[in-house]
Amino acid sequence: MxxxxxxxxxxxxxxxxxxxxxxxxxxxxxxxxxxxxxxxxxxxxxxxxxxxxxxxxxxxxxxxxxxxxxxxxxxxxxxxxxxxxxxxxxxxxxxxxxxxxxxxxxxxxxxxxxxxxxxxADNRGGGRQAAELLIRTGCRRLAYLGRGGATFSDRERFAGFAAAARAAGLKVIDQAVAQRDDTATFQASTALLTGDSRPDGLFCGADSLAIPAIEAARALGLGVPEEISVVGFNNVPNAAWRSFRLTTLDYxxxxxxxxxxxxxxxxxxxxxxxxxxxxxxTQLVVRTTTRQRPPQETAAS
Amino acid sequence: MxxxxxxxxxxxxxxxxxxxxxxxxxxxxxxxxxxxxxxxxxxxxxxxxxxxxxxxxxxxxxxxxxxxxxxxxxxxxxxxxxxxxxxxxxxxxxxxxxxxxxxxxxxxxxxxxxxxxxxxADNRGGGRQAAELLIRTGCRRLAYLGRGGATFSDRERFAGFAAAARAAGLKVIDQAVAQRDDTATFQASTALLTGDSRPDGLFCGADSLAIPAIEAARALGLGVPEEISVVGFNNVPNAAWRSFRLTTLDYxxxxxxxxxxxxxxxxxxxxxxxxxxxxxxTQLVVRTTTRQRPPQETAAS
DNA sequence: CGCTCAACCGCAAACGTTTGCATTACGGGT
DNA sequence: ACCCGTAATGCAAACGTTTGCGGTTGAGCG
Incomplete structure (x- = not known):
């Protein structure tokens, strides 16, 4: 030795x-x-x-x-x-x-x-949690921002989200972002938010998709969560930043x-x-991109 | 075969x-x-x-x-x-x-x-570029947010920044953040911004330090860049996000x-x-966390 | 047909380990 | 003092390549 x-x-x-x-x-x-x-x-x-x-x-x-x-x-x-x-x-x-x-x-x-x-991850369960939270807090026009089914996880998350929405009698707009790239995501979000029926509840297949989506909403002058609620997936460190305080599913x-x-x-x-x-x-982490309760009825209709 | x-x-x-x-x-x-x-x-x-x-x-x-x-x-x-x-x-x-x-x-x-x-990187050169930009756009109370000399790069960046400041007759507050952790950085920044002489120009040793610093400034109600200018280092993708639009040094x-x-x-x-x-x-990338020109004299004193 | 040269081919050594086997050393019991 | 069993020790094979060498083959040329 x-x-x-x-x-x-x-x-x-x-x-x-x-x-x-x-x-x-x-x-x-x-x-x-x-x-x-x-x-x-x-x-x-x-x-x-x-x-x-x-x-x-x-x-x-x-x-x-x-x-x-x-x-x-x-x-x-x-x-x-x-x-x-x-x-x-x-x-x-x-x-x-x-x-x-x-x-x-x-x-x-x-x-x-x-x-x-x-x-x-229990992707379907996560999607369901997201849908239930959005519906519970008063969202009625739901959308999913994801990879357009390009990955296994993406398909499952969408499926779980859409199934829970259907159970509540709601439909889901499926918005795909082509490349994994912040500006592409920003543009896809902008397209979604300026489309025919603007959603009031958005579930994103990943936090990295949700953050550009929030930025797109703000760029359009839409309040988050007042006019649109956003839920992410993964709970990355970024999601906790003060600028976003993203409600998300911890994985x-x-x-x-x-x-x-x-x-x-x-x-x-x-x-x-x-x-x-x-x-x-997955475990739901509620921050401030979703409402705490449904908006007052007096404000609506 | x-x-x-x-x-x-x-x-x-x-x-x-x-x-x-x-x-x-x-x-x-x-x-x-x-x-x-x-x-x-x-x-x-x-x-x-x-x-x-x-x-x-x-x-x-x-x-x-x-x-x-x-x-x-x-x-x-x-x-x-x-x-x-x-x-x-x-x-x-x-x-x-x-x-x-x-x-x-x-x-x-x-x-x-x-x-x-x-x-x-040409860390000293980068530090100098940051100092010159801040000084040119009217900042007079300079500070450096870094690792307290814990890494080689950190020491060089501070040295280059401080040398250029000294050449302009200015001193630099050196604020260290102990752990590489967003909340620790946020706290260190808050301490810096609520200290005796609040800086109006901040150079951060990394973009990942600059972003929590910006959030700390905003949390204190300080406008960026109106009340404090911020320059980062590295030009990571995050820095270009609409929520920050960080002026930084591209590496x-x-x-x-x-x-x-x-x-x-x-x-x-x-x-x-x-x-x-x-x-x-390094190459300076000017975004919106620094001013385009010095503030009007009428506003000052 | 014989010579030379090059190309080709096959064989063995080496790289630094692990593992199993055979051999040796040793201690205890009769 | 002899035998047996166990522990310790040394030796060789094997893992799957690369590389160099000796021998063989083939072609070209006189």
Whole structure:
């Protein structure tokens, strides 16, 4: 040990990984980190990895072609598992990993294939909570601002929101924002708010969508929540800022990471077990972009 | 090739790295990703890695002890190079890498040790630009909101700002925010703005500091820029939001990443070359948290 | 037809570990 | 003093590549 110390020797994990059955590498595939929620997730995940003594191989998925993403090269490093947290990625990526015999954990989507587990929010429940809050506080013209069904989560959130609205006899305008980009979101919101029937209750598929929406409303001179209520999703740090004080659905990122790691470990100990889907409940955080109670009847009609 | 395809064989990069001289792994050490600038940097860096065919090993530095960070374990994977982008990390980390014979690139700080290159902003120049703008638009009571000298960049930004202020015969209040946390920043700003001599020109060491500062000013009923001008640093996407429209110093993150990769390559081709420090100029982006011209004399005194 | 040269091909060593097996050392019981 | 069982120790194989070397094959030319 003294000699090892003196020569500052350290075992090569490459060699260890080559011969051993485990490399202690986990590949994380992410899309853009433009959404603060994704950054927070990555931050939390990476700290959990460090605490666990596992290394994190980060692959950024730019295009939708599996071979273009860093995924393939990461696989060639014989990771022990792959976590896919890029919402817009095609299932081809997962299949690639499964074919390589790797456990796959999907964050934010469900895929029914052997060896593929999932961790995601109770999106439908969250959508329902948002709808119920808006309806309870007097909103009647509801709208959803989202990715136009581009991601699994987006579809579920819309579905939950729309179902609860329907149950109350209300319809929902579905407004899509094409690119994940603040100005694009601002423009889509402006279009929505200047359209034929201006909504008075808006549910956004993410806080990062809700904030530009609030700005668009204010730019049009619309009071939030007096003329339009806004509910977000994720409860990112930005949402609590004084300029927004956004009512939103808290999605506990620490819990997500914890569940992902638990699923990985459980898959190690039993590679052939059935797939598992873990749903994490969202919690409503009421701030000031929604009303406390319905407006007085005297004001209306 | 047909057989390889059929068996879906892929060469093991572990084995290749074991025998070859290059592993095509680069370790990136980062602190928290709470600042959107750091998230943007990581995003850009990771995409550049993918385009380059290099894998990114992400180590998150939680404590200041080198052995606690993922750094050590990442080194044991025989990375080709280490990029340290965690501002508050001790030089012990770099020394560890140098001792292991690894090229080190420091982002945001300078360390005079063999094999250690640096890429960072022209912080002093940026500080000067901020001071000159504030002074030119009529501010006379200047303040700096930063990390109290906790990071290399912070010290340089303050130094450049203070030097330019001194050249104009003005002093600078140095207000430190202890934790990188929005509410802590809000409180520190409130303390600054309710102190003995309230500043009328504020330079913040980062946009992520400037935004809570603006909110604190507004909470106190102070108009921005009428009663206090604010200048940030980095030009993160948030800064352009309609709620803030922050005047700031653009620090081109793409350029930073490009320079880091260039330094790594140049170090590969000549491991013994002298250290290089690349300074990247900042560019002033004037928005609406600073005045266009000095206020009318009639209003004053 | 024979020579030379280049291209090609196959083989073995090496990279730094882990793991299993065989051997040796040692201690206790009869 | 002898035997047995266990602990400790040393040795070799294996992991999946790259690289260099010796041998073989083929083509071109006199």
């Amino acid at each position: 003294a000699a090892a110390e003196r020569l500052n020797y350290r075992p090569s994990l490459l060699a260890r990984g080559l011969v051993g059955s485990r490399t202690n590498l986990i590949t994380l595939v992410m899309g853009s980190l433009a959404d603060p929620f994704d950054a927070l997730f990555l931050d939390t995940f990476s700290q959990a990895m460090a605490a666990r003594g596992t290394r994190l191989l980060l692959a950024s998925a730019t295009s939708n072609e599996p071979q273009d993403s860093g995924l393939l090269q990461a696989l060639d490093y014989r990771s022990d598992a792959v976590v896919i947290a890029a919402g817009t990625l095609s299932p081809a990526h997962s299949e690639l990993c499964v074919k390589a015999g790797l456990p796959v954990i999907l964050a934010g989507r469900v895929l029914d294939a052997p060896g593929v587990d999932s961790v995601l 506990p990122v620490g819990q997500v990471v914890e569940d992902i790691l638990a699923l990985i470990d459980s898959r190690f100990s039993d590679p052939l077990r059935d797939n598992e889907v873990r749903r994490i409940a | 047909a057989a390889a395809e059929r068996l879906n064989y892929r060469p093991s990069l572990l084995a290749r790295g074991l025998v070859g001289s290059r592993t095509n792994l680069i370790t990136l050490v980062m602190g928290s990703l709470a600042d959107p600038f750091d998230a943007l940097f990581l995003d850009t860096f990771s995409q550049a890695m993918a385009a380059r065919g290099t894998r990114l090993l992400l180590a998150s530095a939680t404590s200041n002890e080198p052995q606690d960070s993922g750094l050590l374990q990442a080194l044991d994977y025989r990375s080709d190079a280490v990029v340290i982008a965690a501002g508050t990390l001790s030089p012990a980390h770099s020394e560890l890498c140098v001792k292991a014979g690894l090229p080190v690139i420091l982002a945001g700080r300078v360390l005079d040790a063999p094999g250690v290159d640096s890429v960072l 081109p993150v793409g350029q930073v990443v490009e320079d880091i990769l260039a330094l790594i390559d140049s170090r590969f081709s000549d491991p013994l070359r002298d250290n290089e420090v690349r300074r990247i100029a």
